[in-house]
Amino acid sequence: MRSCWPKPLLNRANSSTESGEMRDAPKPRAADNGCLTASLVTLLSTRLNFRALFWAACGLAAPFAWGQPAEPTVGSTTRIIVKFKEPRADVRAQGLSASPDVRRMRDEIASRAARTTLRMSHRLRDGAEVYSLGEAVGIERAREIAARMTAEDGVEYAAPDVWVQRQSVSMNDTYFSQQWALSARLLGSQGTAAFSDAWRFAQGSGAVVAVIDTGILQHDDLSTKVINGYDFVSDFSIAGDGNGRDADPSDPGDYCTSRNEDSSWHGLMMSSIAAAVSNNGRGISGALPAGRVLAVRALGRCGGWLSDVADAIAWSAGEAVAGVPGNSTPASVISLSLGSAPGLRCADHGYLQAAVNAAISRGVVVVAAAGNEGVEAVGLPAGCNGVIAVGAHTASGDLAEYSNRSARVTLTAPGGGPCIRQTTSCNTFPIAVLGDAGLRGPTIRRDLDWTGGTSAATPYVAAAAALLKSLNAALTPGEITGLLTGTARTHPADSYCAAMSGRCGAGMVDADAAVNAVISGAPVVTISGPQTAVPGNTDVQLSAEVAFGTAPYTYTWRQVEGPAVTLTGRDARTLSFSTPAAKSQLLFEVNVTDMNLRMTTSQRWLVVSNPPRILGPSELEATKGVALSVQLEAEDPDTGDVISFVRNEGPSGLSVSPSGLLEWSSPRAGEWRIVVEAADESGVTSGPHVITLRVSEGGGGGGAFAYGWLALLGLAVLRARRLQT
Known part of the structure; x- marks a missing residue:
């Protein structure tokens, strides 16, 4: 098929003779005759505008009306800069480089790449030429045009x-x-997340953050930014609204009589951090001036069920949930300012990991609070694979005293409150939010209330992710994580996180730096590798996954912290090494540079922890109806590791506590198979340990009868000893 677009007049094939002299360039043709014929036929049959049809027949957009210049905005452009290669010296010597033919050739090259007619506006200092597009286009489309050029x-x-x-x-x-x-x-x-800097370039237009929490209240400084989602509280006893799941995510109050706690209005507070109405002369400003929140309720009085949270995650991302209407406004980001007791393994709650996986597969970023127990572990959902786990830092940049910290923490964000290490330099200022004065049910709305915690830190990270999504909706959750961690600021030198490497993630979230990384077009780098801690003397590979930027890429790896290991593939995409034998934390960094010399740095922590070993027993005996209580024992080669046990299999009624106490209050006769595992604080497990329990019929009479016989036997022995003396 013939091309309708005229070929460049000067190219390597016809620009010179063998002697190096310039040939006379042929006159350019406006279009191939086939194009003109096609246009005329269409004109006669439809009576449409000839000019538009001519360009349409040639497979091009019609030239713009240059009399009305388009108005650019931040995030769009009306101009492309093109630097053409210099002609050969003999061409320049003959003065042909400035000829009309060269001008036409360059205009044709630029117009062909843009797929519309362009006009050169002026030249820059280095000889590059500025072309007017005639309309405002998004930066991503402009980059595509530039790439074709x-x-x-x-x-x-x-x-x-x-x-x-x-x-x-x-x-x-x-x-x-x-x-x-x-x-x-x-x-x-020092602890700012720099949102007001980021707003120069992105304010979250089009982004939706699902806030899964206690629900929402109407508030004049927020309501116009709220999309009503769904109430996923399935337990009538904690719902507080007289029913189970329904289409009303309003917060009736989450007060907890058993703990003597008033209602928190937590969902309102977290939603206001993300998206309170900005620049309206009242209240506070949300981190997303142009973004919205999807209000989803999963917590009731005193708390809620993880299964309800899992359904809420899936639904918020656009997944179907049985018995619940579809979500017509799926979220870009999910914010979870909630969590279980620290140390639980997501692998033991497959339904939760499945919900997280479903959200991530739809391109939705999942962000969760690390927890406020001040321990070296995180709760769920923060501990699930693929979730951005958020710790909290103070206004002065120290880790907050209450914040959980561990290798599972992705980064920290503003949470306020007391410092864990700083003294005189500590700034304990809390987080400003919207609130309500009600102690049980809602009463009077407040334009200013105060809160803190990893709960408050979480919507800041979610909002930063939403800003990036608003700039480029194609960014994957992994790329978003890479951008946030790769641009995070280092904690201050006098902070806990500076002294205790590997417990606070990549650093403090910096919304402005992350936004600028997207705008610059630099490569987005994420490092793939083990999702959990690995044992010592294990062969490990880390791979730099690169998106955006312009291939080919160059890679430079280095080890930043931890016991030195031998690195293979320092200048390759994949780095290989063997872990040290002892428990340790290793930090690796890769610098990736694209062909346009734009560089991005990404870091990845790796925790080395050796598995515990259950010492026994492997066989147990018991009597029917007689209470059984056995302490399981385990050892760990890593000094100081806290070991916890979990029961994977066993008869109903038999339990194994985290400390390893196996109990069965009323055993049933038979032979039973019990499977337990031990895990250290890094989540490394012993593997399954099988115990065979044989319960005999015994003398009958149940537990109380058996205990009576034991008591009589003891008295008889005591009497016999007295008689001997």
Whole structure:
């Protein structure tokens, strides 16, 4: 099939003779005759505009009306910059490089790549030429046009021109000055997440953050940004609204009489951190001035069930949930300011990991709080694979005293409160939120309330992820994680996290740095490798997964922290090494540079922990109806590891506590198979240990009768000893 577009007039095939002299270039044709014929036929049959039909027949968009210049905005452009390669010296000597034919050739190259007619506006200092597109296009589309131009013969490079404006963002919300987590990096506290800097380039337009929590309340400083989701509380006893699951995610109050706790209005608070109405002269500002929240209820009075949370995660991402209407507004990001007791393994709660996997497969980022117990473990869902686990830091950048910390923490975000290590430099300022004055049910809304915790830190990370999604919806959850961790700021030198490597993740979230990484077009790098701790003397591979940027890429790996290991593949995509024998934490870093010399750095922690070993027993005997209580024993080669036990299999009624106490209050006769595992604090397990339990019929009479015989036997022995003396 013939091309309708005229060929370049000067190229390597016809630009010169063998003697090096320039040939006379043929006159350019406006179009192939086939194009003109096709246009005329269409014109006669449809009476449409000839000019538009001509360009349509040639497979091109009609040239723009240059009399009305398009208006660019931040995030779009109307211009492309093209640098053509210099002609050969003999061509320049004859003055032909500035000829009309060369000008036409260059315009044709640029127009063919843009798939519309372009006009050169002016030249830059280095000889690059600025072309007007005639309409405003998004930066991603402009990059695609530039990439096609760069692929043309004779083009050195092409890139979008970028619209700039005054570097200022102002908010008139009454309490904005007290929101240290949003402040500019240079003007705010050390712990700021720099959202006000990021807003120059992205405000979350089109992004939806699902806040799965206690539900939502109507509030004048938030309601216009809320999408009503669903109430997933299935337990009538804690629902507080008179029924189970329903389409109303309102928060009736989560007060807990057994713990003497008033209602928290937690869902309202977390939603306001993410998306309170900005610049409206009242209340506070949310981290997403143009984003919205999807309100989903999964917690009732005193708490909720993890299974309800799992369904809420799946539904929020757009998955079907039995008995629940479909979600017409799936979230871009899911924020979970909730959690189980620390140390639980997600592998033991397959339904939860399945829900997380379903969300991630749909491109939804899942963010969860690490927990507020101040221990070296995280709860669920934060402990599930693929979840961004968020710790909390203070306004002065120290880890908050209450924040859980471990190798499972991805990064930290503003949570406020007391410092764990800083003393005189500690800033304990809390997090400003919207609230309600009600102790049981809702009463009077508050434009300012205060909170803190890893709960508060979580919606800040979710909002940062949503900003990135609003810039490029194609970013995967893994790429979002890589951007957030790769641009995180280092904790201050006097902080706990600076002294205790590997417990606080990549650093403090920096929304502005992450947004700028997307805008720059630099490669987005995530490091794939083991999802959990690995034993000593294990062969491990880490791979740099690269998106965006321009191939080919160069790689440079190094080990940043931990006992030195021998690295193989320092300049390859995949790094190989063998872990040290002893328990340790290793930090690796890769620098990836694309062909345009844009570089991105990403880091990955690896925890080395050796598995515990259950010492026994492997066989047990008991009597029917007589209570059984046995302490299981285990050892761990890593000094100081805390070991916990879990029962994988066994008869109903038999339990194994985390400390290893096996109990059965009323054993039933028969031979029973019991399977237990021991795990250290890093999640490394012993593997299954099988115990065979044989329960005999005994003398009958049940447990009380058996205990009576034992008592009589003891008295008889005592009497016999007295008689002997």
